[in-house]
Each structure stands twice: as structure tokens, then as C-alpha cells.
Amino acid sequence: MPGDWRPQELDLSVPSAARMYDYYLGGKDHFEIDRIRAQQVIENFPQVREVARANRAFLGAAVRAAAEAGVEQFIDLGAGLPTQGHVHEVARPTQPDARVVYVDLDPIACAQARALLPDDATAVVHADIRSPEVILEDPEVQRLIDFGSPVALLLISVLHFISDEEDPARIIGAFTQRMASGSFLALSVATSTAQEVDVDKLSSAYRGAGTSAGGLRPREQIESYFEGFPLLPPGLVDVHDWPTPAADPPAPAPIRLLAGVGRRP
Ligand SMILES: C[S@@+](CC[C@H](N)C(=O)[O-])C[C@H]1O[C@@H](n2cnc3c(N)ncnc32)[C@H](O)[C@@H]1O
Numbered sequence: 290m291p292g293d294w295r296p297q298e299l300d301l302s303v304p305s306a307a308r309m310y311d312y313y314l315g316g317k318d319h320f321e322i323d324r325i326r327a328q329q330v331i332e333n334f335p336q337v338r339e340v341a342r343a344n345r346a347f348l349g350a351a352v353r354a355a356a357e358a359g360v361e362q363f364i365d366l367g368a369g370l371p372t373q374g375h376v377h378e379v380a381r382p383t384q385p386d387a388r389v390v391y392v393d394l395d396p397i398a399c400a401q402a403r404a405l406l407p408d409d410a411t412a413v414v415h416a417d418i419r420s421p422e423v424i425l426e427d428p429e430v431q432r433l434i435d436f437g438s439p440v441a442l443l444l445i446s447v448l449h450f451i452s453d454e455e456d457p458a459r460i461i462g463a464f465t466q467r468m469a470s471g472s473f474l475a476l477s478v479a480t481s482t483a484q485e486v487d488v489d490k491l492s493s494a495y496r497g498a499g500t501s502a503g504g505l506r507p508r509e510q511i512e513s514y515f516e517g518f519p520l521l522p523p524g525l526v527d528v529h530d531w532p533t534p535a536a537d538p539p540a541p542a543p544i545r546l547l548a549g550v551g552r553r554p
Contacts, residue, residue: 292322298553299397303345304498306450308371313341318370318401319337329494333487336542341446344477345372347548349487350532351385351475352523354550355412355441356383358434360473362433362440364464365420367447371402376443377411386447387543388433392416419455421463439471439553446546448477448514450495451503461514470553474518477528480507486543511547516544524550 304326312327315338330337334397336550341480352363361384363376368391388410391402406413412429424430434440442464450459453493477480488504512525522532528546529535 304495305395305397306495306498307393307395309339309495309498310446311370311372313338315477316370316372322491324499326494330491331370333490333494334511334542334544336540337544339539340528340542340544340546343535344446344546344548345374346444346529347477347531347546348389348403348475349374351443351445351473351515351550352376352379352441353383354532355439355473355475356380356387358439358471358552360384360439360441361373361387362435362438362473363387363443364430364440365389365443365445366424366460366464367444367450368393368402368413369395370398371405375402375405377407386410389413390433391428392418396457402520415523418444419462425463434470436467437524438469439473440468441473441475442468443475445475445477448476449503449505455503457503458514458516465553467515467516468553472518472553474515474551474553475545475550476511476512476514478507478514480508480511480542480547481541482541482544482545484541484543491544492550505544508547511549515549518548518553520551525554 303498304322309327312319321532330522365376377389390412392414394417399413402413414427416424451457525547528548529539
């Protein structure tokens with residue numbers, strides 16, 4: 290519903306994870322509080338900008354892979370601000386009728402995304418992915434997504450905001466249990482590396498930013514999220530190495546994103 294975001298929701302003293310991410314990507318859609326908090330993250334994790342750019346490129350590669358396999362419908366959970374290379378922009382050169390539902394918790398990201406929607410085959414749903422049933426019952430999801438045909442479900446750089454108690458596998462399963470043969474699941478998730486990182490400091494930078502902290506997850510746990518969706522080449526790899534190994538190996542970092550795309554047989 291265009292224009293349902295009200296200005297009183299814009300509190301300039303409250304940071305937003307979506308706008309902090311925009312700052313890492315070199316965008317213009319952030320405020321001072323977002324820059325202050327993003328700098329706190331950069332102090333502890335200087336490579337965050339490089340990782341954010343590689344992550345955005347992974348999103349593009351995953352969407353292209355699904356579109357080239359014939360998928361015409363996409364659900365982007367934790368979509369963030371409409372930065373360059375939004376899902377419909379990437380999918381439509383291959384699938385001109387691609388339908389996309391963007392979901393985010395951040396009212397401002399949703400308002401901006403709505404303003405940029407090209408047509409009614411795209412929609413923005415302001416919702417919390419921790420309540421997947423609410424998303425599945427949303428009229429826009431029901432209007433645009435036909436679970437009888439293949440769907441691409443994207444959870445790109447969002448599950449580290451979901452704690453183990455909130456159960457990422459439950460959230461993913463609520464969608465994938467309805468998804469037809471030929472459907473895609475694309476994930477990128479933060480994992481720890483041999484380098485030390487002060488997770489408490491990173492979590493405090495995100496405090497009040499509309500998210501909770503889920504933390505860093507081991508590879509085996511991330512792999513388990515792909516149950517029923519065998520990984521396509523190159524498998525679950527560093528986000529810099531999707532779809533092919535990076536020419537310039539990324540600088541060592543305390544946090545890496547593991548990225549993979551699975552397809553239901
Ligand atoms: C790091 S950004 C990633 C944006 C985009 N997926 C990408 O990878 O380019 C994380 C996004 O997830 C959103 N988010 C965090 N927790 C969420 C939740 N529980 N429900 C919905 N969105 C959430 C944030 O508002 C933010 O826009």
C-alpha cells in the first residue's frame with residue numbers, strides 16, 4: 290500500500306540496521322545515528338564494507354541463477370533499502386514477468402522501497418520474519434506468490450539477526466515446506482573465523498536498530514538450513530567466492546559470510 294509510512298515513525302535518534310548497511314555500501318540513505326553505529330562496527334570489523342559489497346554481488350548471482358532456471362517468483366526476506374541491483378532489476382532481463390515480494394522489519398526501508406516499486410508485480414511487506422505465518426497470510430504474498438510453481442526464497446545477510454532461540458530453521462521451513470520442486474533457497478550467513486572478534490561490541494552497535502543479535506554460526510549449522518535443497522556449485526563458500534573464486538583473495542577478516550544456493554529436486 291504506497292504511502293502508508295507515517296513521518297512520525299522517523300526518529301532520528303534511533304539507528305537502523307538497513308541504513309547502517311546502506312552506509313557500508315556507500316549509499317546516501319542514512320542519518321548521523323546510523324553513521325555513528327556503523328563506525329562502531331567498522332572499528333571492530335574493518336572489512337565490513339568489502340563483505341557488504343561481495344554480499345550484494347552474491348544476491349545478484351543467486352537471483353540470476355534462479356531466473357535462468359525458469360523461476361518467476363521471488364520472496365526476499367530482510368530485503369533492506371532498495372539499493373542498486375534490486376531483485377526485480379536482476380531477474381527481469383531473463384524473466385520479464387518476474388514477481389517479487391520484499392519483506393523487511395524497518396518501516397523506513399519499506400517506505401523507500403515502496404516508492405521505487407516499478408509496478409504491481411512487485412510488493413513490499415512490512416513484517417518480522419520471526420513471524421513467518423503473518424508473512425504467508427499477507428494479502429500481497431497471497432496475490433503474487435503461487436506456491437504450486439517454483440519460488441526463490443532469499444535470506445541474504447539477515448539470519449545473523451535471528452537468535453538460535455528464535456530458530457532460523459523454523460522460519461526457513463515455514464516457507465520451504467510449501468515450495469514446489471524446482472524452487473530455490475539462497476542464504477548468506479555470518480560465520481566466525483580464526484580471528485578474534487568482540488561479538489558483544491558488534492551487538493551493542495546494533496542495539497535498538499530494529500534487530501536482535503543472532504550471532505555467528507558454524508558452517509555445519511548453516512549447511513543444515515539447506516535441508517531438502519541440495520547445494521548448487523560452488524556449494525556453501527565464502528561470499529567472495531560465489532559463483533567463482535575471487536581473483537583477489539579478500540583480506541583476512543574476523544567475520545565472513547558463507548553463501549550458498551540450493552535447489553529442490
Ligand atoms: C544487512 S541488511 C541485508 C539487506 C539485503 N538482504 C542484502 O543482503 O543486501 C539486513 C536487513 O535485514 C532486516 N532485518 C533484520 N531483522 C529482521 C527481521 N526479524 N525481520 C525482517 N527483517 C529484518 C534489516 O532491517 C535489514 O534491512
